[in-house]
Structure formats: structure tokens, C-alpha cells
Amino acid sequence: MFQKILIANRGEIACRVIRTAKKLGIQTVAVYSDADANAQHVKLADEAVFIGQSPASLSYLQVDKIIAAALKTNAKAIHPGYGFLSENATFAKACQDNDIVFIGPPVEAILAMGLKATSKSLMEQAGVPLTPGYHGKNQESDFLKQQADRIGYPVLIKASAGGGGKGMSLVEDAKDFLASLASCKREALSSFGNDDVLVERYVTNPRHVEVQIFGDKFGNYVHMFERDCSVQRRHQKVIEEAPAPLLPKDKLLVMRDAAINAARAVNYEGAGTVEFIVEQDGTAYFMEMNTRLQVEHPVTEMITGLDLVEWQLRVAFGEPLPKTQDEIICQGHALEARIYAEIPEAGYMPATGVIRHLTYPKQNDCIRVDSGVVLGDEITTYYDPMIAKLIVWGQHRDEAIDRLRYALNQTHVDGLGNNIAFLARILQTDSFRQARLDTNLIGREENVLLNPSTAVDKKYQIMAAFINLLSQMSHHNGLWHTQPSWRQNTQAYQDVSLVSQGELYHVRFTKTADGWIARLNHTDDELIINGSIDGEGQATIHLDGIRTKVAFHRHPQGFALFNGSYSLSFEYPATYDSKNHDEDNGSLKAPMPGIITSVLVSAGQRVAKDDVLLTMEAMKIVYTIKAIQDGVVQACYFEVGEQVKAGDELVDFVADDQNNE
Template sequence: MFEKILIANRGEIACRIIRTAKQLGIATVAVYSDADANSQHVKQADEAIYIGESPASQSYLQMDRIIQAALDTGAQAIHPGYGFLSENDQFALACEKNNIVFIGPPVAAILAMGLKATSKALMEKAGVPLTPGYHGTNQDADFLKQQADGIGYPVLIKASAGGGGKGMRLVERGADFLGALSSCKNEAKSSFGNDEVLVERYVMNPRHIEVQVFGDSHGNYVHLFERDCSVQRRHQKVLEEAPAPQMAEAKLEVMRQAAIDAARAVNYVGAGTVEFIVEQDGTSYFMEMNTRLQVEHPVTEMITGQDLVEWQLRVAFGEPLPKLQHELHIHGHAIEARVYAEEPEKGYLPAIGKISYLHYPEQNQNVRVDSGIVDGDEITTYYDPMIAKLIVWGKNREAALVQMHHALGHFHVEGLGNNIAFLDRIIRCDSFKHARLDTNLIQREDEFLFKNIQKANAQLIISAAFTALLSLFKQNITANNPVWQAESLWRLNISNSYPIKFKLDDENILVNFSPVEHGFIAEYQGQNYQVSGTLIDQNSIHIEIDGKKDKLAFSQNETALTLFSNAQNFKFAYIRPDFNTDDSDSNDHNLKAPMPGVITKVLVSANDHVKKDDVLLTLEAMKIEYSIRAPQDGIIAAAYFQVGDQVKAGDELVEFQVLAEDVA
């Protein structure tokens, strides 16, 4: 086995690889950028080498620096993780030239599967079923439109070198094709350096199912069953589960065999994933092959009991596959949730900033957390905003759903927006609970997911106020330890009432507490409640309200207290005097950057007349392009940035003047 490997990645996947390497007695070398100097993967590795500035293009994508780091440290192999250089044939070739083992497939296999058009031609020859469409190399716009017209709308335009949901456009009418094609090609060129596309029939209400395959250098191939990745937003996965529910075994076997046929067709070695687009009746079509480990590999590990990173290391070292097909079996059901720093209610806007409080659910044989983030870390614009992967296992799907709901309820993040509550609503919605899965599930469940969000009730508000009160006293207050002994706030002949004031969602809240024999009477909105309890520690409280006992988690700082309940968080801001109320200089019509990022397009200039919803400029952040649109008909008085400029959240992008008739 290898004695030392270098991990050409960062974050949770680097930590994940380090964990298995340590179990096998393999020394590890981490690489890091400026932004990651104090990150967990750097601290967990045996050695760490600096490779450049924070942008990935200046660090994690610098092949020469990574190769040199491996040579300098005596690493025998490089594990690329996923993303970055994991499917880069030139990087794999550079490893080979420097006598470093690339822990991944052969260069030829990466090349064969790297372009969708090329891979589909190979798959057609191997007898793997394909989605009807044009997979050739002719990129003439008029020719591609003719192909789309012949296929019949709706069609999907897909970047040939694409992945992760980028470089894809759904076109429902012929009149929209050329515009969508141009947009898709621009995004593909920007993201992958290749603007070639293919055009396919759009499968209505499809499921997205992928099969985990492995091959070794001895000619052995196996599948480790499938994962359903249908729950997506913007073509990016949100929840994954294994095995695929509500699918006929015969249909699954067709996919599993097709995946092995695909791997064998390119002499594949190592871990790979063959992805299928699947009709509701179970008919499947080859979509693409990812020539690397997938983000969602833990669900496969949970149902098979196999360590896929260990398999990768053993196969790369030249060993045969640890198990043959008849030795692999499914045990129970697993679900993975990707916890992101983002705000689903605001169009999945990435959240940037420092995590002031982070608490993971307790891990055991049924609950696993893969992460490279700890309390106090910062989510930046440089990399993907995933905080962690939460993976649960149950003896069946229903048990796994219960585990996931419980685990999400004990996953607490404060300091920036996150999708924990959104994930919990997904697993509780009817479509997911009953496995009515397709890639449109989130849109279909829009009413439940976005319009019926739980509001703070009286019990939560009183709990927050009581937590603040106990924190103020800094001691537990009980019948045997009254308030006048806890703090020097009691005064003779002065009313012993303690008001707690908050602001929650722009609403002012006042709760008055009066000591009684067994705790307090809390007065809120004209109602009285009997309250008692104790602080367990600085982030949890036991509380009893009118005989109902709860244990709640919270975090607080000098400006606010956040209460966590049922996978949701409620932020109660302390009310402080605001002496700066002069907003005479404010201009509600000036459009500001919603997040830090880079300007990618400026489509207007001073004195331009624009219509409502016209795109004025585009901003790229967290690998996603956002359009800044005109809020109404108006005139551009000034545009303050150019293409390539870096902007901060809140920077004024354009000065926008409403037309006179609109103002009236």
C-alpha cells in the first residue's frame, strides 16, 4: 500500500480522504491557498504545502504547483477528490509523466467520458440506451436549431464538457432556441473553456438515478447499486438516497448492467458514476459518466458497509477489487442532505461570512457528518458554500426519514443564512415522503416549501425572552435560588418586573417577567404564562411553560439571540436606541450587489432607457451567475462598474431613475 499520498483538494472531501488514509496507516499531504491557511484539512493532514492565492485558478487549479508539492514531499500518489482537477486529463497525464499515481481512472477513460458528445457515441456503440437527440460535433447555430425542431420541443441544450448543472438550458419554443443556445455556450465557455453543446429531447418529470461502478486493473467490474438524486434545484443536487425507492427491480438491473457495460467499454479503473435520466415508468437513458468519486458517495457506503475511498486507494495501488458482485448487498436505506450557506427563500442566494455558532448532530452508526467546517470558520466567495453533508441510515426508508428529521433538528448554524429548515421541509413534504420523485419536486411543492414557513409562536417567543433573562442573571433561577440572590437587580420598594425587548422580523416584542414562588409569570400580548427553567450551558436551556417541558438550543452575541427549534432558527435582535434616523440621502432606486462577486456583463450605460425586468448587468458569485434586473421602467443615470470588476455586498451597481409617469 502507498506510504504517503497528496490530496489535491480542500474542505470536507480532503478531510474525508485523510480519515481513511489514517485508518490504513498512510501519511497525507494537504495543499492550501491563502483562504484555507487555517482550515481543517490543513490541520488534519501530516504535512501541508502552500500553493497560491485564494482564487482556485491561482491555487487548486495550478497543476504544476501541486505536482511539485507531491515531488517535494515524496508523495507516491495524488487523490484529486472531486471538482477542481479530478476529471482533468492533463493533470492525470502530468502525474503519469512524473511517476506519481493518479488515484482515478486512466487518461484514456477520462478523455472518452469527458465530453458528453464523445461519451454518448461510445455508449451507443456499447449498446447503452441514449436519450433521443443530436450528439454530434456540428456546432452551427442554424444546424442545431434544425436538429431541435426535428427532435420536437421541449429540448435541453447541454454543454458537452459540462457538469454540476452548469451549461444547461431548457427550451420550450423554437423561437427561444437561438437565444438560449447563445447563453448556454457563453456559460459553457466561461465554466469549462469549451462551448460545444448537444441537444436532447427533454424528458418530462424525469428521475435522476446514478449507478456507482468500480473497475480494477485486473479486468474486474462491479456496481455498488444506485442512488436517486432527483431532488435538485437549478440542476444541482439537494438530497440523495440509496437505494432508489419505488423502482421495479428489473428496471434497476437494466441500469446496473448498463453502467458496468459503460465502464467496460472504456477499460475503466477506479471509482466512477454512470448517470441516467429515467422516465417515470423506469425506462432509463445514459446521461453521462463522472470519472471520479461523487459528493453523494456516503449513502452508498452506508447501505453497503464499504469504504469507497479505501477501494480507490487499493485499486490505484494495483490490488484487485475488495469484493466481487455476489459479495455486495444492500442493507437498509440511506439519505444525504447537503447543508449549504444559502438562503432558499431568496432564490438560493449564497450566504457569505463567518459562522458564529456551529453545532453538529451527534454522530453514531446511524448518523454521519462529513465536513471541513468548524465553529468560527468563514464561508467565502472563492469556493462552494457547502457547510457539511449530513448522512443518515435506517433499516428502511421510513426509518431513515425519521433519522434525518431528528438530525436536522440538532444541526445548528448561526452567523449566516443556511438551508437546514428548507431541507427539513423537503423531507416532510408529501412528494418526498411518498417517494413521488422527479427533478421538478421542489417546484411542485412550492406551496409547502416556501409559503407555509413556520412562524414563532408565543411559546417560542417566551422561551427566547426567558433565555435572555437567565443569561442576563448569569445564574440558574429556581424557587430555591430567587432572582434577588442571583443578581443585585432587586431593590426594596421597586417593582420587581423584568422587561425583555426584542425585534423579530421587524416586529417589536415585549415580554415582562415577574418572580413568583416557583419561577416567573411571563406576560406577553395580554396573556400570562407560568415559566421556570435553568440554563444547562451557554447554548442550551431546560424550560417549562405552563407545565410543558422542553430542552432548547440557542446561541447569542451582543446583538441578538437565536433560538433553534424543529430545524428552524428564530433570530431575536436586541432592541437598542437608533440615533441615526436621517435617511434623506437614501435612494431606493439605486441597485446594489446582493453578495460579493465579479461583474461578468454590463449591458447598459448612462442615459439608457430600460424596461421593467430588463437585465442590466450580471454578477458571478459561488460559481453561479445572477442577473440584476430593472425594477421598473426607467433610465440609467450611471453605471459604476465594468466587466471583471470585483464588488462587495451592498456596493451600488447602477444609479436608476424611475420614469416620471411611474413615480406619479
């Protein structure tokens, strides 16, 4: 086995690879950028090499620097993880040229599967079922329009070299085809340096199902069953599961055989995933092959009991597959939920900042947490905003769903927005519970998923105030200590004031022999409350005859109260600045840290309401800054390529009604 490997990646997957390497007695080398100097993968590795500045283009995508790091540390193999250079044929060839083993497929397989059109031609020759469409080299607009007309609408235009939903457009009417084609080609050229596209029939209500395959140098191939990845937002997976539920057995067997045939067609070695678009009746069409380990590989590990990274290492070292097809058994059901630093209710806007509180559920054979983030780490704009993956196993799907809901309720993040409550809401939908899966599930359930009630129940307001009171008593060994949220008086009651969702509220607690009487906002309604702080961040509250265990986290400006998967924020009045919380409708400020991608106006230019002034990108999402009224641009403070911080003023703009004052 290898003595030492380098991991050309960061975050969760780098930590994941290090874990298996340690189990096998393999030394590991991490690489890191400025932003990752104190990251977990750097701390866990035996050695670490600095490779450049924070932007991935200056560090994790620098082939020469990573090869140099491997040579310098005498690492004999490189694991690429996923993302970054994991499917880059140039990187795989550079490893080969420097006598370094690339822990992945041969260069030829990466090249064959790297372009959608090329891969589909190969799959057609191998007898793998394809979605009806055109995958050829003729890129003339009129010809592609003829092909779309022949296929029948709706059709999907897809960048041949694309991925992640870029360079993709759904066309439902022939009159819109040429405009959509031009738009797709522009985006494809900008994102991938290649404007070739393919045109396919659009499958209505499709499922996204993928088959995990493995091959070795001796021509052996196996599948490890399939995963359903239909629950997506913006073409990116959110919840994955294995095996795929409610698909006919005969259709599953066809899909698994097709995946093996796809791997055999390109002499594949190592871990790969063959992805299919699947009709609701189970009919599957080849979509693409990912020539790497997938983010969602843990659900396959949970149902098979296998370590896929260990298989990767053994195959790359030249060993045969550890098991035959008959020896790979599927047991139970597994689910994975991706926890992101983002705000789903605000268009999935990525969230940045320091994680000031982080707890995960206790791990066991049925609950697993994969993460590269710990308390105190910062989520930046430079990389994917994933915080962790929660993976659960159950004897059947319903049990797995219940375990995932429990795991989400035990996962608490404070300091920045996250999608934990959003994930919990997905699990509660009838569509998900009943496995009525398709790639539009989130869109179909949008009213429930993206418009939750934001009102804070008065019982939680009272609980929050009482926890604050108990915390002060605990920290100061007495009740009468002056704090920003409460004040001393000479009577047997205590007033606590907090801010919740921008509103100041008060609770008066009157001491009794058995506890306290709570009165909210000076009303006549009284509730009996008692309780205790059980430990760091845990409390037991008896309110109105009901005992509730709650988690919380205090910080200098206030604290967060965790109600299952939901997080409720409270601030101290003395530190609350209403100016920072009021929505500034006249603001032309950066909504979050990012990079300016275009400036469309100049000083002195007159613009109309809703004209786009500039665009910026943060965490793979493009934001447009628009004029909020008719007026004149006085100055633009940033140029294309410059980094901006959240709240930075981007444009000096004078509205017409201001000029008239």
C-alpha cells in the same frame, strides 16, 4: 501501499480522504490557498503546501503548482477529490509525466467520458441504452433544428462539454429552437470553451439515478448498487439516497449491467459513477459518466459497509478489487442531505460570513457527519458554500427519513443563512415520503418549500425573553444587573425587550413563589413560565403546562433560538439599527460579496426602469442589478473583474423624480 499522498482539494472531501489515509497509515499532504490557511484539511494533514491566492483559478486549479507541491513533499500519489481538477485529463497526464500516481481512472477514460457527445457514441457502440437524440459532430443550426423536429418536442439542448446545468435549455416548441440553440452555444463557449451541443428528447418527470461502479487493472468490474439523486434545485443535488426506491427489479438489473458495460467500454479503473435519466416506469437512458468519486458516495458506503476511498487507494496502488460482485451486499437504506450556506427563500442566494455557532448530532453507526467546517470558520464567495453532509442509515426507508429529520433537528448554525429548515420541509412532503421522485419535486412543491410561515409564535417570543432573563441571572449571579435587553426596577417584576423580525416587543415577568407570570406586549394574557439553563446553549422551559427543551446561542447583538430545524433570531434593542434592516428600494448595492462580471452602462447614460446596469457573480450564481426607476447613471464604481463586498454601492444613480425635487 502508498507511504504518502497529496490531496489536490479542500474542505469536506479533503478531510474525508485524510480520515481514510490515517486509518491505513498513509501520510497526507494538503494544499491550500490564502482563504484556507486555517482550514480544517490543512490542520488535519501531516504536511501542507501553500499554492496561491484565494480564487480557485489561482490556486486549486493550478496544475503546475500542485504537481510541484507533490514533488517537493515526495508524495507518490495525488487524490483529486471531486470538483476542481478531478476530471481534468491534463492534470491526470501531468501526474503520469512526473511519475506520480493519479488516484483515478486512466487519462484515456477521462477523455472518452469528458465530452457528452463522444461518450454517448461510445455507449451506443457498447449497447448502453441512450435517450433518443442527436449526438454527432454536425453543429449547423439548421441541421440541429431538423434533428429536433425529427426527435419531437419537447427537446433538451445540452452543451457537449457541460455540467452543472450550464449550457442547457428545454425547448417545448419548434419556433423557439434556434433562439435557444444560440443562447446555449454562447453559454457553453463562455463556460467550457466549447460550443458543441447535443439534442435529446426531453423525458417528462424523469428520475436521476446513478450506479456506483469500480474497476481495477486486471479487468475486474463491480457495481455497488444505485443512488437516487432526483431531489435537485437548479440541476444540483440536495438529497440523495441508496438504494433507489420503487423501481422494478428487472429494470434495476438492466441499469446495473449497463453501468458495468459502460466502464468496460473505456477500460475504466477506480471509482466511477454512471448516471441515468430514468422514466417513471424504470426505463433508463445513459446520461453521462463521472470519472471520480461523487459527493453522495457516503450513502453507498452506509448500505454496503465499504470504504470507497480505501478502495480507490488500493486500486490505484495496483491491487485487485477487494471484493467480488457476489460479496457486495446491500443492507438497509441510507439518505444524505447537503447543508448549504444559502437562503432558499431568496432564490437560493448563497450566504457568506463567519459561523458563530455550530452543533451537529452525535455520530454513531446510523448517523454520520462529513464536514470540513468548524465553529469560527468563514464561508466565502470563493468556493462552494457547503457546510456539511448529514448521512443516515435505517433498516428501511421510513426509518432513514425519521433519522434524517432527527439529525436535521440537532444541527444548528448561527451567523449566516442556511438550508436546514428547507431540507426538513422536503422530508415532510408527501411526494418525498411516498417516494414519488422526479427532478421537479422541489418545483412541484414550491409553495410549501419556499413560502414557509415567517410569523414567530408568541410562545417562542416569550421563551426567548425568558431565556435571556435566565442567562443574565446565570452570568451575573443575580437578577438586578443592567443589560441592554432589560431594566432594573423596584417592583417584583422584570421587563425584557427584544427585536424579532424587525419588530420590537416586550415581555413583563412577574415573580411568584413557583416561578414567573409572563405578559407579552402589555396585554392581559398571562402565561405561567419557569425553567433553567441546563448547560451551554441548552435550556428547559415550562410554559403554559408544557415542558420544552430548546437550544440557543447568545452573541453580542442578540441570540438565536433553535426550534428543531428552524432558527429564530432575536436582537437586543440597544444594538438594533432599523436602518440596517429596512429594505432600501432605491439601493443599488451589492446584495452579497462577489465579482463584477459585466458593466452595461456608463456615466451620463439615461436608462429606463428595469434596465440591467451590471451583473455580478457569487458562488456560481449570476445576479443582475437593475434600474429601479427611470433616470440617469452618474457613475459606475467598479469594473469587470473587481471584487465587491456586501453593501458596496455599485452605481451612482439619479432617478427622474429626484431631479424634479
